[in-house]
Amino acid sequence: MCDSKELLVGFLYDEIDPVSKRTFERHLATCSDCRFELAELGATREQIALWTPPDGDLGFRIVRGAEPAPTPPRFRFFSFSPAWGLAAAAVLMLAIGAAVANLDVRYGTEGLVVRTGWNHATDAQAAVTQVDWKAQAEQLDRRLRDLERSAPQRSAVQPVSASSAMSDAELLQRVRDLVSQSETRQQRAVAARLSELMREYDAQRRLDLATINQGMTRLQNTSGSTRDAVRQLIVRTALDTK
């Protein structure tokens, strides 16, 4: 009887036919070893009953025809920002860097010279700009002299030399006005461009920060996200094959 562990196990789990049960009970009354072993195994059963699995957040369900829910990888730290977003941000930063870095604004007798970016305009290029102004001034001077020659009687009351001197002064004033207007236009254009770039940069920065924040939150809730993704069993293929 003591060698029949099957009988003991049957008795332990109360899965034993009535006749065998009565026989084993009579044996137990006289066998302390079997009583002890039965008690020990019973205590072990009580102990192992305390092992419970963690509360998995399940909620599986079959969904017909739905697109599979994307299962987020367990670690997707770098995936919260799309590549195009990073590329756009990089280009924007490069543009801002090129525009702001080495910004060189000069104002002198030659006029306003604005040079930006790493590749400064060469002196030759700057000279071209100056030549343009000179040519413009000379052209204007020639036109004024032509006008004076074509209508000498209109200024008869004034000496020719005086008239010529006044024309030079006017010409100079005109050139200065043109230069001043040009400066103003360029300053406004540069300011507007910088302002636009800063706005774009700020907007992109806010977007990136928001995206990073979302990504971090998502990372912290990886298990939660995984649980959510696991909740749906998508069997599109199964349904399609029917």
Added chain:
Amino acid sequence: MPSTDEELVARSQGGDLDSFNQLVLRWERPIYALAYRVIGREEDARDVAQETFLRAFRALKGFKGQAKFSSWLYRITLNLCRDWIRRERRTPVVQPPEGIDVIELAGETSPSESIEELVSRHELGRAVGKAMSQLPEEQRTAIILKEYHGLTFQEIADLLDCPLSTVKTRLYQGLSVLRKQLREAGVESTFGK
């Protein structure tokens, strides 16, 4: 009156998705618990449970009702667990939580149970999980099916494709090893009495 498994299975086989989802809802936790106790990893157990229902759904037309629906699910789960163990080439590792959050545990306290008793209970659970993971797979599976899922000797024998006597032997040997390991782990055998 809730529908029986057989009724839900019949309706599911007729194309009623809601009925199958009722079966899923009814059995997802036992299936997950079985997978967790066999392979010992929460995430993988969840994957196994998910795959179990997916396979069951796909094979539902072929289910003729020779066995109970639950037994059929258990068989699928155990096969998947076996595949997992083979694939991972390792014995199950029970992953205990990093630490016991007493505040969190306090919510589980019954009025008559002190925090000390609660912590002790959780420690014991961890010790059991660890001891269980060291059992041979056949013994562990038999004990899990018997102790936590209440299957009969015959149902276990059918599931594991082995004789009835083998099931009893595995149960006896497994319990004996567990008793020894728990004693070595310092767990009092009179716990809970």
